[in-house]
Amino acid sequence: MIQTQTAPIEVKQVTKSFDHGKIQVLRGVDVSVPRGKLVSVCGPSGCGKSTLLHIIAGIESADQGSVLIEGQSLDSEKKRLEALRHRIGFIFQLHNLIPDLTMEENCLIPSIATGMDRGEALDRFHNLAKKTGLTHRSKNRIQDLSGGERQRTAICRALMNSPSVVVADEPTGALDEKTSWSVFSLLGDLVVSHGVTMIMATHDLDLAHNSDRVIQMRDGQIE
């Protein structure tokens, strides 16, 4: 895990538009997340939360401004790929797992991308499956898992390559209240136990207020 003196997530004056500039989604966003903290980003639908998180994770590029993850800029595809492989874990609202693979196979995907030895990858997986309470489900296909189990699988996968930063885009958005709290609690525990820095988009203000800091967004800007 790479650790520097600077904040693990530094977003400076990021702008992003779609449809050849007709739709302005982010308008000069600045965000800094201190190490080992869980920061929630709240705001109405379409305010730019997901786009901001995609840019932080390197899934999309910013039009302008800069994103630094552990002090490393994400201004080229090569750097974004490097960050996705080693420094960032991403959790989606709809988990985005491959349905007809097993839980174990899904979780091993990031380790295949980095060329990790299978033995080492399996050790890491078993460790994470134990922490997320999914050891008994590791050979089950995703389609046979419940919503909560799927999201916990997505968390496992996001942590496979031991990232220092986890970006979660509404990880509880598709879950019932009880499961949402269970998943949120798991994320909080992982922040502490793995020492990761996490930024999470959520609509759920109750969850947001249990994080270390809440950022409010509206119309592509931080309020």
Place this chain on the structure above:
Amino acid sequence: MQFLRLALLNLRRHFVRTLIGAAGITFGVVAMLCVVTILQGAVRMFERILSSDSEIIMFEKNVSDLFFSNVPIQAIDDLAGNDLIAEIEPALFGIVSSPDNPVVTCFGIRADSSRLSNATWLDGDPGNFTDDGTLVVLGKRAADFLKAEVGSSIPVGHKEFKVAGIIETENGFEDGGVFMPLALCQDYFHKEGVASVATIKMTDKEKIPELKEHIEKTYPNLVALENEEFNQSYSQFRILKTTSWLVGGIAFLLGGLSVANTMTLSVFGRIREIAILRVNGFSRSQVARLIFGESILISLIGVITGTAISLIFLHLLKALPALQGYIDTDLSPSLIVAVIAMSFITGIAGALYPALYAMKIKPADALRFE
């Protein structure tokens, strides 16, 4: 290794698609191996008929087919006295039909021909086949389909001939043929004084160039070629060989299209999945490698299945009594290597477009809109 495991996993998950893709390659492999093996086997059979244990074959220059070749018997007899030649045998080829068989090959040969002495005599007396006689010898198969026995008369074209003997040879074409005394054959086919070819055995193989030069100088209308040279240059063989590769190639093209179709459908159906791989650290080149890897594995399955089917099919074909001796079904290692190489090239070519498409998938867009 993990990468290969993922590729295998993907093929197993999309079993039907994998099966269709592999079936395309299998079809190509079977077509190529069987067509080329059967046609080249037939060519080898023809080669054996023409060369008949000799080192050199002599025929008329610039003829498209040996049936039209005229080699003067005088030239053959003159050459028989040459010290470089151990044996020289004339052979006249002709084709006629019988009531139930549209093609019966006739061989006009001399009584001391190695074609007869090397064969197994099943019935009759070799002494009754004489250079100036009117009796013919039948191959075993010809005797079967003409329902002939020694002493009986058989219709060959517009004439009837009495059978002096029945022989068995290893070559199906000879086994289905009628052997006539050379003079009788010349008379029958209106080819007095000529043979189609002369086969030559050397006293010293090192002196082949010397003899070829002598023949070229003395008989400008004739050409003498070593067996290998003849096989390479004879237009009928070239046509057969080219046809076999062409048919096999077309079959491979169809197989390639099948792989391309399978892989394209596979990529189109997995856009979200590919986006997930990208978000989890797969580079564009890794995605392309995965697609190519899957395609190569499909080709591998096709090669293994196709080769197995071909071996079984050719084995069964060889076992058919009606085809025994007519086809040589031994698979040549070089053909197998060529087919394997073509399968993989086809698999890679078939994955080109799908891989390029997969590389261009933008994960954010794919996950947003899919």
